[in-house]
Amino acid sequence: MSEESIPGGAAPEGEDIGRPGDGGCGDAALYLLGLLDEERAAAFVEHARGCAVCGDELAALGPAVDALPAMVPAVAAPEGVRRQVMEVVRAEARAGGEAAGGEIGKDAVGNEIGGEAAGGIGREAAGGEVRGEGHRDGFRRGVRARARARTPRIRSTLGIRATRKTLGIRALPAGAALLAAVAVGVGVGALVSGGGAPATRVVAARVAPAGVRAAVHRSGSRAWLTVAGLSQPRAGDVYEVWLKRPGGPPLATSSLFSPTAAGAGTVAIPGDVSGVQEVLVTEEPAGGSRLPTSSPLIVVRVT
């Protein structure tokens, strides 16, 4: 088989095969590989519902894409990650487990979030991680999955997931975050984990709006921020996490978030926090800023 023999394959003049308005006929491979943007993925889904060729191609190529993850060499998962994950999981389970059963939040535009298995193309807008997974399977069963919007990208999160476009949030259960914050109290640091696991140090905010509790949890070089009682940012805004080292300006992180309706949430602080003096939170325009445009609402002194 040559490239030229594939219907819709390599275009002789190198033009893009799928054109606006054609529904992306021939884009099954791109779709399965998660390469289509929101608009084109949705258009392709719609198109493929009525296109036998694309439906067949999805069915034919899907197993090949599914085999790709099994081709990577085995690397042992670090035990430390297991401890950290299970620490959070057990804490959430103890806190009532309301998140464990697939609590579904709503993002800024009312989409369900938290839907890894929701079958959405759009892992961000759908809140899921899955770019087309449900559709791939759905198509194999007759092209019946529903398109989901896809927003530009997802920011680094642990408990909260935020996107540039919708800032869809998936937070720890409010109870868990509240417990975490209440347990330490403002301005108090504490070691909260034991039982042989690496200690997690919790440092509460020294500055926070009235009624807001915030704390930074550190385990080794990793850290995450929990908030409780935090109101929603203004429309079009988002909270942004900054790291400040001694003598330096606040540095932007990729952590943008909005709390749940209950005002709670947890957000990962990306990268190595060694040497960080303060973790700051400011309110910024959606998409975040490179430099703070407002005074910090929350200041947690971590060293």
Place this chain on the structure above:
Amino acid sequence: MGLVARGDAEAFAVVYDRHSGASFSLAYRICGRRAAAEEVLQESFLALWRTGGRYDRTRGGVRNWILRIVHNRAVDAVRRDVVRERDVVHAEDAVAGIPDGERTDEQALRAEQARELRGLLEGLPREQRRAIELAYYGGFTHHEIAELLELPVGTVKGRLRLGLAKLRLALDEGENDRAVLDGAASRGAAIVEPGERR
């Protein structure tokens, strides 16, 4: 997954233990850096814990579902990396593999399966394999691949499609071969390698 959906942390631990190895391997392959892969693993499984109730078994196995979550997270991690130090990390470079002597039977089986499957991918024409690797493991879009390889976008798309189609054929042939061997074995036939004496 039903227990996980109901908030059973110990059931989740079982799921984690069963799938974290493959998940980390995939994340490491894509991210190329251990720290980033660890973050992806952690984020993915916490997301999984919080959305376990959304798993639909009619849409495929748990492992595929989890690996898609991990893949998407890993690609996001790579794409949001400002430095974008992300050319394809060749398998042999990316692996701080598990020493053979420390592998469980299951890990050894998986490693063997991975080798076989990689052989199928490596059997593709180089340009098709490269396109697939860049797209799936590298997190590049087809437009980025076109720019990187200085090719028309249509050509990249064609290579992706053709490569996947050939890979599917190779997978099917592999399964057929195994079925033939399994069938022969179950009928008590002796399978003799060329040159081997009965």
